[in-house]
Amino acid sequence: MKKIGVLTSGGDSPGMNAAIRAAVRGAIYLGMDVYGIDKGYEGLIDGDISQMNISSVSDILHKGGTILRTARSERFMTIEGQKRAKQMLESFGIEGLVIIGGDGSLRGGLDLSKHGVTVMGLPGTIDNDLAYTDYTIGFDTSVNTVLSAVSNIRDTSSSHERTTVIEVMGRHCGDIALYAGLTGGAETILIPEVGVDINAICRKMVQGRNRGKLHNIIIKAEGVDMSTQELAETLKERTGMETKIVVLGYIQRGGSPTARDRMLASRMAYKAVELLQEGSESRAVGINGDEIVHYELGDALKMKRDYDKQVMELADILSI
Amino acid sequence: MKKIGVLTSGGDSPGMNAAIRAAVRGAIYLGMDVYGIDKGYEGLIDGDISQMNISSVSDILHKGGTILRTARSERFMTIEGQKRAKQMLESFGIEGLVIIGGDGSLRGGLDLSKHGVTVMGLPGTIDNDLAYTDYTIGFDTSVNTVLSAVSNIRDTSSSHERTTVIEVMGRHCGDIALYAGLTGGAETILIPEVGVDINAICRKMVQGRNRGKLHNIIIKAEGVDMSTQELAETLKERTGMETKIVVLGYIQRGGSPTARDRMLASRMAYKAVELLQEGSESRAVGINGDEIVHYELGDALKMKRDYDKQVMELADILSI
Amino acid sequence: MKKIGVLTSGGDSPGMNAAIRAAVRGAIYLGMDVYGIDKGYEGLIDGDISQMNISSVSDILHKGGTILRTARSERFMTIEGQKRAKQMLESFGIEGLVIIGGDGSLRGGLDLSKHGVTVMGLPGTIDNDLAYTDYTIGFDTSVNTVLSAVSNIRDTSSSHERTTVIEVMGRHCGDIALYAGLTGGAETILIPEVGVDINAICRKMVQGRNRGKLHNIIIKAEGVDMSTQELAETLKERTGMETKIVVLGYIQRGGSPTARDRMLASRMAYKAVELLQEGSESRAVGINGDEIVHYELGDALKMKRDYDKQVMELADILSI
Amino acid sequence: MKKIGVLTSGGDSPGMNAAIRAAVRGAIYLGMDVYGIDKGYEGLIDGDISQMNISSVSDILHKGGTILRTARSERFMTIEGQKRAKQMLESFGIEGLVIIGGDGSLRGGLDLSKHGVTVMGLPGTIDNDLAYTDYTIGFDTSVNTVLSAVSNIRDTSSSHERTTVIEVMGRHCGDIALYAGLTGGAETILIPEVGVDINAICRKMVQGRNRGKLHNIIIKAEGVDMSTQELAETLKERTGMETKIVVLGYIQRGGSPTARDRMLASRMAYKAVELLQEGSESRAVGINGDEIVHYELGDALKMKRDYDKQVMELADILSI
Structure with missing residues (x-):
C-alpha cells in the first residue's frame, strides 16, 4: 500500500x-x-x-x-x-x-x-x-478528569456534610463511573449495567453519617435507569440529608x-x-x-x- | 483581648x-x-x-x-x-x-x-x-477552576465546531463569569448586572463562523435573567449552530x-x-x-x- | 490468619x-x-x-x-x-x-x-x-508528573529555540525516561540500559534545526553513564546550540x-x-x-x- | 499613529x-x-x-x-x-x-x-x-508552579521526615521565594535581599523536629549569597537531619x-x-x-x- x-x-x-x-x-x-x-x-x-x-x-x-x-x-x-x-x-x-x-x-x-x-x-x-x-x-484521561472534579467536590461536600451525586458520561457502559468511583473513593457507584437499589444507597448514607463520615459521594453514569434529579430527591426525602447534584458534562471529553x-x-x-x-x-x-x-x-x-x-x-x- | x-x-x-x-x-x-x-x-x-x-x-x-x-x-x-x-x-x-x-x-x-x-x-x-x-x-481559585474547564471544553468544542454555553456561579454578581470570560477568551459573557441581547450574541456567532472560528464559548453567570436551557435553544434556533450546555456547579467551590x-x-x-x-x-x-x-x-x-x-x-x- | x-x-x-x-x-x-x-x-x-x-x-x-x-x-x-x-x-x-x-x-x-x-x-x-x-x-503518576514538567519546559524552550536536557529519576531502569520521552515527544531518550551515542544526538539536533524545529527536548535517566552536565556541554560544543539542563528531582516522587x-x-x-x-x-x-x-x-x-x-x-x- | x-x-x-x-x-x-x-x-x-x-x-x-x-x-x-x-x-x-x-x-x-x-x-x-x-x-503563574512543586515535595518530605531545600528563580529579587514560601507554608524563606542566618534556620529545624513536625521546607532564591549545595551540607552537619535539594529551574518559566x-x-x-x-x-x-x-x-x-x-x-x- x-x-x-x-x-x-x-x-x-x-x-x-x-x-x-x-x-x-x-x-x-x-x-x-x-x-x-x-x-x-x-x-x-x-x-x-x-x-x-x-x-x-x-x-x-x-x-x-x-x-x-x-x-x-x-x-x-x-x-x-x-x-x-x-x-x-x-x-x-x-x-x-x-x-x-x-x-x-x-x-x-x-x-x-x-x-x-x-x-x-x-x-x-x-x-x-x-x-x-x-x-x-x-478513557484514562477522562477518569482522571473526573477524579479531579471529585476532589474539588469532596472539599466542599465535607465542609457542609452533604451528599453529592456526580453524573458522569456513559450511556450504555458504566466504566467511567466505575473506575472513577473506585479510585475517587465514592461511597456508591451507579452504572447502567446494574439496577439502582435505593434502599442500599440510603442504608450506606445513614451508616456513614452515624460513623461520622463528613461526606457522601455518589458517582452515577448518565445511562443509569433513573434520572439524577429523581435520585437526589428520593435520597433527600428518605434520609433527610441534603443532596446536591453535579453534572460534569463536556469537561470529560477534553483536556491534555x-x-x-x-x-x-x-x-x-x-x-x-x-x-x-x-x-x-x-x-x-x-x-x-x-x-x-x-x-x-x-x-x-x-x-x-x-x-x-x-x-x-x-x-x-x-x-x- | x-x-x-x-x-x-x-x-x-x-x-x-x-x-x-x-x-x-x-x-x-x-x-x-x-x-x-x-x-x-x-x-x-x-x-x-x-x-x-x-x-x-x-x-x-x-x-x-x-x-x-x-x-x-x-x-x-x-x-x-x-x-x-x-x-x-x-x-x-x-x-x-x-x-x-x-x-x-x-x-x-x-x-x-x-x-x-x-x-x-x-x-x-x-x-x-x-x-x-x-x-x-x-474568587481567584474559582476563576482558575473555570479556566481549566473552559480549556477542556474548548478542545472538544473546536473539534466539533460547536457553540457551548458554560454556566458558572454568581447569583447577583457576575465577576466569575466576567473574569473567566475575559481570561478564557470567551466570545460572549453574560452577567446578571447586564441584560441579555440575543441579537448581539447571534451576530457574533455568525460573524465568527464566517471568519472560520472553530468554536464559540459563551460564559453565563447563573443569575442571568434567562435560563441556560432557553438561551441555548434560542441560539440554536436562530443561528442553526449546534449549541451545548455545561453547568459547572460545585467544582467551582473546591480545589486547592x-x-x-x-x-x-x-x-x-x-x-x-x-x-x-x-x-x-x-x-x-x-x-x-x-x-x-x-x-x-x-x-x-x-x-x-x-x-x-x-x-x-x-x-x-x-x-x- | x-x-x-x-x-x-x-x-x-x-x-x-x-x-x-x-x-x-x-x-x-x-x-x-x-x-x-x-x-x-x-x-x-x-x-x-x-x-x-x-x-x-x-x-x-x-x-x-x-x-x-x-x-x-x-x-x-x-x-x-x-x-x-x-x-x-x-x-x-x-x-x-x-x-x-x-x-x-x-x-x-x-x-x-x-x-x-x-x-x-x-x-x-x-x-x-x-x-x-x-x-x-x-510509576504512572511519576510519568505524568514528568509530562507536565516537559510541557512547561517546551513552552520556554520553543520561545528561545534551545535544547533542554531533562534529567529524570531511574538509576538502573530507564522506564520513566522512556515512557515520558515517548509520550512527551522528546527528540532523544537516554536510558541506563543503552549507551549514549553523542553523534546520533547531534545529528538529530542539527537535522531538527534545519527543518525549523523550535525546540529539542532530551530526556535522560539519572543512571545514564554520562553526567547531565557533561552531556549538555558536549552537545553545545558540537552543535553550537544553546543547551540548558533541568533536574526534576523529588517532585517526581510526590503528587496525588x-x-x-x-x-x-x-x-x-x-x-x-x-x-x-x-x-x-x-x-x-x-x-x-x-x-x-x-x-x-x-x-x-x-x-x-x-x-x-x-x-x-x-x-x-x-x-x- | x-x-x-x-x-x-x-x-x-x-x-x-x-x-x-x-x-x-x-x-x-x-x-x-x-x-x-x-x-x-x-x-x-x-x-x-x-x-x-x-x-x-x-x-x-x-x-x-x-x-x-x-x-x-x-x-x-x-x-x-x-x-x-x-x-x-x-x-x-x-x-x-x-x-x-x-x-x-x-x-x-x-x-x-x-x-x-x-x-x-x-x-x-x-x-x-x-x-x-x-x-x-x-509572576503569579510562576509562584503557582512553585506551589505545585512544593506540594509534591511535601508529600515525600513528610514520608521521610526530611528537610528539603527548594531553589527557585530570582537573582536579585526574592519575590518568587517570598510569595511561594508564605503560601506554600515553607518553614524558612531565603532571599537575596536578606542575608542567611544559619543559626536561625538550624534552631527552627530542631524546634520543629522536637514539636513533631514531619517535614521542613526551605525555599531559597537562586541569588542568595550561599550556594544551595553548601547550605544543605551545613544544615545536615549542624542538625544531623537528612537534607535534600531540589532545583526547580525552567519549569518556573513555562505553563499556561x-x-x-x-x-x-x-x-x-x-x-x-x-x-x-x-x-x-x-x-x-x-x-x-x-x-x-x-x-x-x-x-x-x-x-x-x-x-x-x-x-x-x-x-x-x-x-x-
Missing part, C-alpha cells in the same frame, strides 16, 4: 491527536504517503482531504480534541454516501484508512470496507465501551491526554499503519493486557462486553 | 483554611488564646467549641473547604439564637470572633456585634460580591487555593487578629489595591458595588 | 496510601485485625505499631507519600535486627505482613519471611524496576496518585490480604497485562527485566 | 502571549495596523517583521512562552545596532513599539526611544523585579498562565496600544494596586524597589 488516509469520527476523545501523529509519522517512516481527512465521513464525502507531512503533526501530541475535527454524517449512513466516499478515495489514490472513533464510527468503517477500502479501526472514545479492547483511547492515553494511541496507530503497509485486510486494533492486538473488523464489532464485577465488588468493599 | 474564636459560615470557599491557619497562629503569636467553632453559627449556639494550637492548623494551608466546617443556621436568625450564641461565648470567656464567610455570614456577625461581641469579618466567598473589598477569598487566595487569606486573617488584640471595635477586613483595609462592619455591609465596565469592554474588544 | 500488619519501606511513591487503605479495609472486611507499622523496618524493630480501623484510612486515597511513613533501617540489615522484628511481631500476635516498597524493601521482606513471618510484597516504587510485574505503584496508580494499588493490596487470609506462603503481588498475579517471593526477586525495545523504537520513529 | 509593532524580549514568561493578543486585537480595534517582530531585537535588526491580523493571535491566550519568540541580541547593544533597528522600523513605516520583557529588555526600549521610536514597555518577567509596577506578567496573569497582560497591553494611538511619548505600563498605571520610560527604570518586609514577617509568624 502506498497511500493511506486518516480520519477521526464521532465524539472526540483525548489522545486522538496522539493517534493522528503516530499514524502520520509512522506511515511516512514506512514509506507511505498519508492524507488527513477533515471532519470525519462528512469531509471524506466532500473531499476535504490534504496530504500531511512530518510537520503537520508537530506539537499536537499533548492537545485534547482532534486537529482533523470530527462530525456526524447523515449522508454516510446511506449506500450512496458510502459509494461517494469510496470514489473520493479513489480519485486521491488512497487505498487504506485509519479510522479513529467509537462504536458507530468503526461500524461506518466496516460499511466502507465492504466497498473495497481497507480500514483499520482504532478505539477513540472516552466511554471504554468497545468489547474487543481492554481500554479505549481517552494522560501519558497512558498517549502511549495507547501511539502504539495502536503505529500498529494500524504497519498492518496497512503489510497489506492486511480490515482490522480493529486494540489492547489486551499490555499487548497491542487486532481482530477482523466485523468480528471485533460483534463482541459483547460486560462490566468488571471484581472491580465493582472491590469498590464496594473499600468504600465502607 | 485574651481569648478569641474563629468560625466559617455560609458556602465554603478555597482559602478559608489558609485564613483559619493565619488567625490561629497569628493570635497565638500575639499572645491570645484561640478557639475553633465548628459548623458556623449552628456550632456556636451548640457550644461546639474547642481550643486550637499551632498544630491544629498544620497541613491545612493547601486544602480546599474548611476544617471548621460550615452550616446554615435557622436558629441564629432569631434574637434568641443570637443571645444564646453570646452566652456560649461568655461561658468560654471568648470576647472576640473572626468570622469568615459571605454577605449573609457577615450580616450575622453584625447582629452578634450588637450583643456586645467584637467581630472581625473576613470575605470568604467565591462570588466576589462584597462591595467593601476588591477581592474575596476564593491559588497562591493569591492563600496570600489574601493569610494577610486578612492576621490583620483581623491584630485588630482584636489592639481592642478594636467590630470591623470588616478587605483589600483595596494591594493594601489590607478595614471598615466599620455595618458601614462595610452597606456599600454598593458595580461590575467593572472597563473589564467588560476589554473582554468584548479582545474576543472579536 | 487473624492479625496482620502493613508497612511501607524505602523511597515513597504515589499510591502507597491507596494500597494502605485497601489493605486495611480489605483485611477488616475479611475478618482480620490489621496493624499499621510506622517508618518501615525501623518502626517494626522499635515496636511503633498500632491497630488500624476503617477510619484510620479515611481521606488518604488521593494523597501522595505514605501516612505510615518510611525510613531506611541499618539495623534491619542484620540477622539480629530481623530477629528483633520477628519478636516484636510475635508480641503483637501479628502473623503476616503486607510490605509496600521497592526492590530493597521486598528483599527485606524475604529476609523476614525466613524467620517465619508470612510476607506479601507489593511493588511500591516510581522506578518500575521490578521484573516480576509489568508496572509498579507510583493517578487513577491508574490508585486502581493498581487497591487491587494489589486487596489481593495481598486475601492471600494472607487464605493462609498462603510469602508471595510478591504484581500485575501482568490487566491481571493481578503473584509469585513466590524469592522467585519474584530473582527475575530479570529488560527495557521495552519496541517502545524505544516507536519513540524514535515518532520523534523524527 | 497608524502602524505599530510588537516584540517580546529576554527570558519568556507566561502571559506574554496574552499580552501579544491584546496588543494586536486592541490595536486593530483602535484603527492601527500592527506588525509582529520575531525574536526580539535580533529579529528587529534583521527585519523579521510581518503584519498580524485578528486570527494571528487566535488560540494563544492560554499558552505559555511567546509565539513571537525571544532572543538575546548582542548587536542591539551597540548604537549601530539600534540605528539599524530604527531604519528597519522606518522602512516598514512603524512608528511605535510595544515591548514585552524584563528590565534589560525595557532598557533596550529606552535606548531605541532615544532614536525617535515611541516605545511602550510592558513588564514581562517571572521575577517581579521591576520597581515601577506591583506585579509583572508571569493563570487567570491573573492573563488579566494583567490583557489590561496592560491594551493600555499600551491606547497610549500609542493617542500619540503619547514613551511610557512603561504597570499596575499599582488594582489600577493600570504608566510612567515616563526612563523614570520607571530608575525606580528602586525593596522586598515586602510585612510579607516576610507574616511568613515567619505563620510558619512557626
